[in-house]
Amino acid sequence: MNILLLGSGGREDALAWRLRQSPSCGTLFAAPGNPGIARWAECLAIDPCDAAAVAATARSREIGLVVVGPEAPLVAGVADALRAAGVAVFGPSAAAAQLEGSKGFTKDLCRANGIPTADYVRVERRRDALAALDRFAIPVVIKADGLAAGKGVTVAMGRDEAEAAIDAAGDGPLVIEEFLEGEEASLFALADGATAVFLASAQDHKRVGEGDTGPNTGGMGAYAPAPVLTAELQRRAMDEIVRPTAAALARQGTPFNGVLYAGLMLTADGPKLIEYNVRFGDPECEAIMPLIEGDFAVLLHAVASGRLGEIEPPALASKHAMTVIVAARGYPGMPASGGLIREIEAAEQIEGVTVFHAGTALGEQGLVAKGGRVLAVTAIADTFASARARAYRAVDQIDFADGFHRRDIGWRELARENA
Ligand code: AMP
Numbered sequence: 063m064n065i066l067l068l069g070s071g072g073r074e075d076a077l078a079w080r081l082r083q084s085p086s087c088g089t090l091f092a093a094p095g096n097p098g099i100a101r102w103a104e105c106l107a108i109d110p111c112d113a114a115a116v117a118a119t120a121r122s123r124e125i126g127l128v129v130v131g132p133e134a135p136l137v138a139g140v141a142d143a144l145r146a147a148g149v150a151v152f153g154p155s156a157a158a159a160q161l162e163g164s165k166g167f168t169k170d171l172c173r174a175n176g177i178p179t180a181d182y183v184r185v186e187r188r189r190d191a192l193a194a195l196d197r198f199a200i201p202v203v204i205k206a207d208g209l210a211a212g213k214g215v216t217v218a219m220g221r222d223e224a225e226a227a228i229d230a231a232g233d234g235p236l237v238i239e240e241f242l243e244g245e246e247a248s249l250f251a252l253a254d255g256a257t258a259v260f261l262a263s264a265q266d267h268k269r270v271g272e273g274d275t276g277p278n279t280g281g282m283g284a285y286a287p288a289p290v291l292t293a294e295l296q297r298r299a300m301d302e303i304v305r306p307t308a309a310a311l312a313r314q315g316t317p318f319n320g321v322l323y324a325g326l327m328l329t330a331d332g333p334k335l336i337e338y339n340v341r342f343g344d345p346e347c348e349a350i351m352p353l354i355e356g357d358f359a360v361l362l363h364a365v366a367s368g369r370l371g372e373i374e375p376p377a378l379a380s381k382h383a384m385t386v387i388v389a390a391r392g393y394p395g396m397p398a399s400g401g402l403i404r405e406i407e408a409a410e411q412i413e414g415v416t417v418f419h420a421g422t423a424l425g426e427q428g429l430v431a432k433g434g435r436v437l438a439v440t441a442i443a444d445t446f447a448s449a450r451a452r453a454y455r456a457v458d459q460i461d462f463a464d465g466f467h468r469r470d471i472g473w474r475e476l477a478r479e480n481a
């Protein structure tokens with residue numbers, strides 16, 4: 063089976079690496095890919111959001127499965143166009159992708175189906191937003207309603223800060239919600255419209271600075287599994303949150319097909335949904351892929367063709383994986399581009415280590431940085447501590463003068479293990 067993977071980041075490099083190991087994967091193509099992905103796939107200069115171009119490529123390259131990495135092509139309806147053309151695709155329709163694209167859509171779906179989440183109101187105007195504040199205790203959470211890549215969220219620690227966030231948003235749709243107390247964890251489930259199964263758990267570090275300080279980023283590191291999401295909490299999250307969501311979308315006539323990434327708050331009352339994403343997390347994906355056993359292409363094809371209930375549920379190795387992001391100086395503001403990167407091969411000599419490319423390009427002198435997050439250095443081992451040690455040894459091998467990374471990825475887990 064020939065496979066076409068859409069995307070060009072570290073997440074897609076990890077997906078390509080894992081697909082390349084699948085016995086059922088024939089020729090693997092990536093659009094547009096990157097120099098890391100080119101190690102496993104033939105890269106095609108196609109815009110992944112151009113539905114017509116992707117569908118034409120699927121035909122001409124005799125593609126049996128399209129795997130969509132990022133959210134933009136999903137929101138643009140690329141999965142719909144492929145399905146209409148009779149191509150098996152792993153990734154939801156634009157209608158189901160609203161779970162990520164509209165916070166208000168997801169909150170209303172939760173309320174209508176009794177899915178545990180923070181109490182909330184949706185407002186359109188500044189005046190209504192200010193009035194709604196009276197209903198909530200402080201801290202209170204203010205969210206812009208739209209695809210904001212995590213940037214449109216303010217956790218206001220006082221009424222003044224809440225009002226400032228509302229003023230900064232101006233008139234326009236907002237969600238105001240109750241502050242949830244607890245530890246965050248991410249759950250990844252596969253869904254094919256009829257069946258939803260647990261795939262993996264992970265935790266990431268969103269802040270740029272050590273000690274989880276400074277501005278938010280796409281993620282500076284991650285590890286999988288997240289032991290804080292115990293087997294019991296995982297079961298509750300699947301039964302109380304993920305499966306009711308998939309069932310509600312199917313009843314509405316917009317079944318979800320692909321990976322559901324649930325951001326959870328583990329509260330004293332059990333897991334509650336913070337948000338959904340409709341694709342793998344980045345860098346969570348890089349930490350999850352090394353743990354997945356079996357033929358990954360067969361698994362994704364079963365999802366794409368609505369046969370998830372007919373195959374063995376996905377199995378995870380009982381190991382630990384950790385990813386450290388090496389970013390270009392300046393990230394998440396104005397990252398420096400063009401910095402030379404050397405010694406990736408030396409890093410990959412370390413047992414269990416793979417260096418995924420998040421934002422690289424081939425320059426005249428070799429591999430250079432292109433983008434904020436540049437490398438996703440990943441290690442797998444029997445224990446969390448050992449995976450972490452390997453990942454940092456690998457980071458230390460890499461010669462990238464323009465780069466920086468956090469030295470404390472996994473601190474929560476390390477503290478738990480040492481306790
Ligand atoms: P979101 O974009 O909805 O994932 O929000 C970004 C981040 O804001 C989350 O990862 C949480 O750390 C925080 N957050 C969002 N909603 C809440 C909430 N209701 N209570 C506490 N923290 C929240």
Ligand code: GLY
Nearest residue numbers: 280281343344345
């Ligand atoms: N790591 C967070 C995300 O992919 O949205």
